[in-house]
Amino acid sequence: MFVTYTRTFIPLFYQYAIDKILADLKPETKADAILDHESSLPALFKDFINIGDSGLQKLLFLVILLLILQVIRAVFMFIRGRSNAVFSESIAYKMRVKLYDHIQNLSYSYHTHAETGDLIQRSTSDIDTVRRFVGMQLPEVFRILFLFTFTLIQMLRIHVAMTFISLIVVPFIFTFAYIFFKRIQSVFTETEESEGKMSTALQENLTGIRVVKAFANEKHEINKFDSLSRKYSDNIQRIINSMAVYWSSSDLIIFFQIITTIVAGAYFTINGMLSLGNFVAFISYITFILWPIRQLGRVIVDFGKSSVSLNRIEEVLSEEDEYEHEANNMKTPDIRGKVEFRNVSFQFDDANEPTLKNVSFKINQGETIAVIGKTGSGKSTLAHLLVRLYDYTSGSIKIDGTELREIDKKWARNHIGIILQEPFLFSRSIFENIGILSDKDKMLEEEIYQAAQIASVHNDILDFEEGYKTLVGERGVTLSGGQKQRVAIARMLVKNIPILIFDDSLSAVDTETDLSIRNALKQRSDDLTKIIITHRISTAMEADRIIVLEDGEIAEMGSHDELVNNSRIYKKIWEIQGSVQGDFNQSFSKEEGEDNDAK
Numbered sequence: 001m002f003v004t005y006t007r008t009f010i011p012l013f014y015q016y017a018i019d020k021i022l023a024d025l026k027p028e029t030k031a032d033a034i035l036d037h038e039s040s041l042p043a044l045f046k047d048f049i050n051i052g053d054s055g056l057q058k059l060l061f062l063v064i065l066l067l068i069l070q071v072i073r074a075v076f077m078f079i080r081g082r083s084n085a086v087f088s089e090s091i092a093y094k095m096r097v098k099l100y101d102h103i104q105n106l107s108y109s110y111h112t113h114a115e116t117g118d119l120i121q122r123s124t125s126d127i128d129t130v131r132r133f134v135g136m137q138l139p140e141v142f143r144i145l146f147l148f149t150f151t152l153i154q155m156l157r158i159h160v161a162m163t164f165i166s167l168i169v170v171p172f173i174f175t176f177a178y179i180f181f182k183r184i185q186s187v188f189t190e191t192e193e194s195e196g197k198m199s200t201a202l203q204e205n206l207t208g209i210r211v212v213k214a215f216a217n218e219k220h221e222i223n224k225f226d227s228l229s230r231k232y233s234d235n236i237q238r239i240i241n242s243m244a245v246y247w248s249s250s251d252l253i254i255f256f257q258i259i260t261t262i263v264a265g266a267y268f269t270i271n272g273m274l275s276l277g278n279f280v281a282f283i284s285y286i287t288f289i290l291w292p293i294r295q296l297g298r299v300i301v302d303f304g305k306s307s308v309s310l311n312r313i314e315e316v317l318s319e320e321d322e323y324e325h326e327a328n329n330m331k332t333p334d335i336r337g338k339v340e341f342r343n344v345s346f347q348f349d350d351a352n353e354p355t356l357k358n359v360s361f362k363i364n365q366g367e368t369i370a371v372i373g374k375t376g377s378g379k380s381t382l383a384h385l386l387v388r389l390y391d392y393t394s395g396s397i398k399i400d401g402t403e404l405r406e407i408d409k410k411w412a413r414n415h416i417g418i419i420l421q422e423p424f425l426f427s428r429s430i431f432e433n434i435g436i437l438s439d440k441d442k443m444l445e446e447e448i449y450q451a452a453q454i455a456s457v458h459n460d461i462l463d464f465e466e467g468y469k470t471l472v473g474e475r476g477v478t479l480s481g482g483q484k485q486r487v488a489i490a491r492m493l494v495k496n497i498p499i500l501i502f503d504d505s506l507s508a509v510d511t512e513t514d515l516s517i518r519n520a521l522k523q524r525s526d527d528l529t530k531i532i533i534t535h536r537i538s539t540a541m542e543a544d545r546i547i548v549l550e551d552g553e554i555a556e557m558g559s560h561d562e563l564v565n566n567s568r569i570y571k572k573i574w575e576i577q578g579s580v581q582g583d584f585n586q587s588f589s590k591e592e593g594e595d596n597d598a599k
């Protein structure tokens with residue numbers, strides 16, 4: 001406010017210099033009617049200028065005063081700019097962190113439906129729009145309004161009629177700016193959407209670049225991106241064209257206003273109703289009032305854009321935080337490894353029928369249970385229920401006697417570990433990837449190595465040039481599928497969890513490694529409860545019990561020996577896989593024999 005207010009004094013100095021000082025310097029130019037008008041310059045300033053005796057000295061003091069005023073204004077402008085930036089940046093920072101934290105706490109089901117690109121856009125460019133609004137547009141509106149008010153007051157004090165004439169175009173220019181920016185708002189929105197589509201395509205392409213390369217599909221991808229990029233450029237071009245029309249036509253209106261002011265000012269001055277100095281002051285006032293006014297229309301329209309962004313951020317923030325939503329009295333029982341399913345059913349919100357139906361089974365601490373079944377039979381869903389990624393619709397799941405729904409989610413996930421079907425590795429070193437789940441600040445190397453040894457990946461890692469320091473590319477692309485799975489297993493093992501679920505997480509390792517991992521796990525602890533979801537009969541057959549799922553129901557359950565003779569589905573799988581495995585082993589040993597013979 002200070003900066004804006006003091007700005008309106010500057011034309012008063014011009015007026016004083018012309019009307020009072022020039023007259024002293026060159027008295028012969030003094031024509032009564034022109035110079036006898038009072039100056040509106042505050043008395044304090046006048047006194048300072050009048051310290052000088054001669055006209056030249058007064059001029060010198062005026063320049064010094066103007067300089068001091070400008071320096072003070074510059075300091076205040078700096079403080080204003082800085083505090084606006086600090087304030088808006090701190091708001092943006094808080095919003096970013098809040099949104100990021102909230103996204104972390106949204107449910108698994110939210111994330112399975114959400115679009116990554118869209119969430120990124122909300123967390124970055126939408127927040128930036130709000131930041132610009134708070135840091136630049138909002139202060140700009142206040143600045144323009146203050147400037148307009150203060151200037152209006154100064155002008156009215158000098159000459160009322162001249163004031164109205166000088167501001168005749170203000171309502172027009174403001175309305176013109178408002179209507180113009182309102183009209184092109186749709187172009188702004190389309191530009192934002194086309195930018196969003198372009199970045200989503202880019203993100204999707206980079207994520208799936210290996211598939212693109214593998215199918216030599218680059219041309220199609222390039223064409224797709226090219227058309228999106230063109231659309232974006234066309235929209236930008238439309239904005240540039242519209243803005244060019246706007247600036248030039250509003251310039252014309254402003255020019256008209258300046259001409260009107262000059263003509264009216266000259267008339268008043270010649271007729272002795274306005275001093276020469278005040279005439280100059282008026283011209284100065286209108287120039288610095290008219291340019292911001294035409295900005296105001298734009299800023300007001302930008303409000304719309306910012307409110308769209310705020311709504312988009314708010315939309316995410318209003319999604320339910322899965323932890324906050326839990327009751328305060330959630331339990332944190334001692335979890336040792338006993339699991340009991342009783343008539344458990346589960347249906348996805350958007351599904352027509354239940355994915356799991358009346359599932360009942362028991363697992364004692366230290367037992368290994370294998371779950372097999374056709375794809376889509378509900379195996380992963382069953383595992384997801386155990387870590388409370390979803391809550392069962394009916395029935396009961398008890399973990400060491402406590403109803404799972406009553407156990408604190410974080411507590412449950414800290415005691416029941418799941419190694420997901422598609423393990424995700426972060427683009428950090430292998431060491432960091434394995435240690436990432438540990439609650440300890442600093443993982444001991446020994447613990448990491450031990451976990452990697454059990455997961456049968458230690459030797460593979462040592463074979464890498466940089467060993468444990470090897471950086472796994474984004475999502476672990478520099479590792480083979482089997483290595484990735486084993487790193488994911490090691491990552492879970494550092495946690496020392498009593499119940500472990502392998503959701504088909506041994507599928508990419510060979511049978512031998514699969515066996516050695518299972519043996520190492522058995523050696524490490526007899527108490528570890530394991531649920532192994534698998535398509536491989538050789539993995540399932542060693543379990544204490546095997547559950548065969550069919551269309552979400554338990555079709556068969558028992559040990560390998562029980563099922564191999566006395567079942568429908570398991571027996572069939574055994575016959576198919578057993579014979580293939582037999583053939584494989586036979587041909588393998590035959591080749592080995594031939595090799596040996598050759599030697």
Ligand SMILES: Nc1ncnc2c1ncn2[C@@H]1O[C@H](COP(=O)(O)OP(=O)(O)OP(=O)(O)O)[C@@H](O)[C@H]1O
Nearest residue numbers: 112348350351355374375376377378379380381382
């Ligand atoms: N988030 C979801 N929303 C709606 N339906 C889902 C969702 N996730 C899975 N399903 C459906 O639930 C059924 C069971 O899926 P699930 O992943 O549990 O099967 P699965 O036995 O693990 O299969 P696979 O062996 O192929 O991994 C499938 O028909 C699947 O389409």
